[in-house]
Amino acid sequence: MIAIVTDSTACLTQAEARSWNVYLVPHEYRLDGNLYTETFDGENGAYADAIRRSRERVSLQASEERFYHLFHSLRSRGMEVLCTVISSRLSGAYSAAATAAQRLGGGVAVVDSQLTAGGLYLLISRLRAEIDANGLSLSAAKSLCESLRGRIGVAFSVENMDALRRSHRIGVVRQSVNAILNRRPILLLQRGAIISRGLARGWQEKLALLTAQIPHGADRLVVQYYEDKREAVLLASELKQRLRAPQILLREIGPVLSIHIGTDALAVSWEEKC
Numbered sequence: 074m075i076a077i078v079t080d081s082t083a084c085l086t087q088a089e090a091r092s093w094n095v096y097l098v099p100h101e102y103r104l105d106g107n108l109y110t111e112t113f114d115g116e117n118g119a120y121a122d123a124i125r126r127s128r129e130r131v132s133l134q135a136s137e138e139r140f141y142h143l144f145h146s147l148r149s150r151g152m153e154v155l156c157t158v159i160s161s162r163l164s165g166a167y168s169a170a171a172t173a174a175q176r177l178g179g180g181v182a183v184v185d186s187q188l189t190a191g192g193l194y195l196l197i198s199r200l201r202a203e204i205d206a207n208g209l210s211l212s213a214a215k216s217l218c219e220s221l222r223g224r225i226g227v228a229f230s231v232e233n234m235d236a237l238r239r240s241h242r243i244g245v246v247r248q249s250v251n252a253i254l255n256r257r258p259i260l261l262l263q264r265g266a267i268i269s270r271g272l273a274r275g276w277q278e279k280l281a282l283l284t285a286q287i288p289h290g291a292d293r294l295v296v297q298y299y300e301d302k303r304e305a306v307l308l309a310s311e312l313k314q315r316l317r318a319p320q321i322l323l324r325e326i327g328p329v330l331s332i333h334i335g336t337d338a339l340a341v342s343w344e345e346k347c
Contacts (some may be wrong), residue, residue, distance in 0.1 A: 074094070075155055081135070083189075087112075102147055102329055105129050138173075156184070157184045162265075163189060163267075188227060189330065190330060200218055228340065230296055291344060294316075
């Protein structure tokens with residue numbers, strides 16, 4: 074039996090994790106000196122209001138010790154472990170997991186997902202289905218993970234670049250004075266790094282630019298929102314009509330990613346067909 078380990082940015086529900094034999098290593102975050110632990114989708118309380126009111130916003134990556142103790146526990150129960158977490162270019166969680174696996178000395182494979190959020194969710198759900206359907210070995214599951222990540226994409230819009238620049242998770246991006254021009258950056262997660270895909274003026278242009286990032290034939294999508302679900306519902310409805318996607322999930326953007334990309338973000342992740 075192969076257990077899958079990921080981190081709390083993957084927007085999994087607790088029921089999904091239990092059903093898929095997926096184990097979550099949480100990130101933590103600090104708001105005005107108060108420490109919080111990020112957990113499953115829908116179980117993080119009123120974090121949006123807390124983030125909005127706080128002056129200090131700091132995220133703390135999942136630690137090596139948390140990974141080590143979980144790996145050790147799963148191995149002691151006779152399971153092999155495939156661990157895939159948030160992109161190494163966005164967080165140190167991958168490095169922490171890889172070091173923990175080395176300490177354990179076998180039975181654990183760690184893969185840089187090059188993804189996060191809904192993209193990481195789609196990767197994990199596909200891995201679970203393929204591992205179970207084909208009885209894959211740990212080595213084959215690791216290779217599959219490295220192959221699948223290239224078929225999954227994440228695009229998102231933000232109100233401004235302030236939070237991303239403070240987080241040092243983005244390089245130099247050309248940006249007009251969008252607060253004056255009422256333009257919103259459209260960004261893409263590509264090979265684990267955030268790149269600019271342009272600026273959108275108003276809802277319709279933002280929708281068009283987000284939709285343009287999704288290749289034809291994408292068959293599973295995840296739309297994520299920070300606090301206001303209405304815009305996410307509208308985006309999901311438009312995507313369903315335009316792309317004829319059979320499955321679109323709505324999920325929250327959790328507290329840790331919200332701290333890094335800013336509030337009022339809107340994101341869409343997709344998986345291309347084989």
